[in-house]
Amino acid sequence: MRHIGTFRGKVAIITGGAGGIGEATVKKLLFEKAKIVVFDLLQGKWQDYSDDVYEMKVDISNRREVEDAVNCVFKKFNRIDILINCAGILKDHLIDDMLDDEWDTVIDVNLKGSFNCCKAVTPFMKRQQQGKMILISSVAALGAKGRVNYAAAKAGIQGLTKSLAIELGPHGIHVNAVAPGYIETQMSKVSEADAHKRGIDNFNQMKEAILNRNPIRRIGKPEDVANVIEFLATEKSDYVTGQIIYVSGSPSN
Structure with a gap:
């Protein structure tokens, strides 16, 4: 049977699409036939993967770079249907x-970067009177030792999400956020390497404690988060906006 594809004819911008949750999300939307533009400083990841993925080197903390890149996307496709902000950075202490x-740096990339991208696509989504914006928060928004910068940025994303949902809902634009718990990615390896900067002497012991508190009894994978992002990008979520969905395997976070 021919696979029609949920996102056939749709254009998605995915920031941070060269690795981790962003990479898993690109693959999900590609399978459903979306045209995808990846904004990332790392280039070449998708060069030989699919003709439906386009890479652009963009520093999302730079408003002008983001605006220029978004304008290029619209000129190429004449539409922007989905924005997924996966780009993020850690600098623990x-x-x-x-x-x-x-x-x-952490505030500029995680929070300002999300703001820059949402602001840049808003005029085009308003013109279409439809669009989906999905931002990435974190359980760290509720507090995280050694991560006051990251926690503040991710809490800010939650406020940004709810405020944009109120502003943009009348224009047919849905804005939601996904807040992952501990997910096995390259960023989690950076977290492990820098654990001492957070006052964590035994990272494996901390990871085991997370696992023991988790009713599902496993660590999350990028695909777990990408599955929720995919849902929020579809028409199935058309009555969902301004929500923070925790993807942590736990009801308590």
């Missing part, structure tokens, strides 16, 4: 040792 640059 306890507050006594956190540098201004570590604070600024």
Whole structure:
């Protein structure tokens, strides 16, 4: 049977699509026949993968770069249906040792970057009177030792999500966020390497504690998050907006 594809004819911008949750999301939407433009500083990941993936080198913390890239996407496809903000960065430290640059970079990429992308696509989605924006928060938004910068950025994304949902809902634009728990990605490997900066002496012990608190009794995979993102990008979520969906395998987070 021929696979029609949920997103056939749709155009999606996915930031941070070269790895982790972003990579898994690109694959999900590609299977459903979307045209995808990946904004990432890392290039070449999708070069030989599919003719329906286009890569653009974009620093999402730079408003002008984002605006120029979004304009290019619209000129090429004459539509932008979906924005998925997966790009993120960690620079962990306890507050006594956190540098201004570590604070600024994490806020600029995670929070300002999401704002820049949402702002840039808004005029095009308003013109279409439809669109889906999916942002990535984190359980860290509820508080995380050694991550005051990351926690603040991810909490800000939740406020950004709810505010945009109120503003843009009358224009047919849905805005939601996904808040993952511990997910096995390259970023989690960075977290492990820098665990001492968070005052964590035994990372494996901490990981085991997370596992023991989890009723599902496993660590999350990028595909677990991508599945929820995919749902939020479809018409099946048309009565869902301004929501923060925790993907952590746990009801308590």
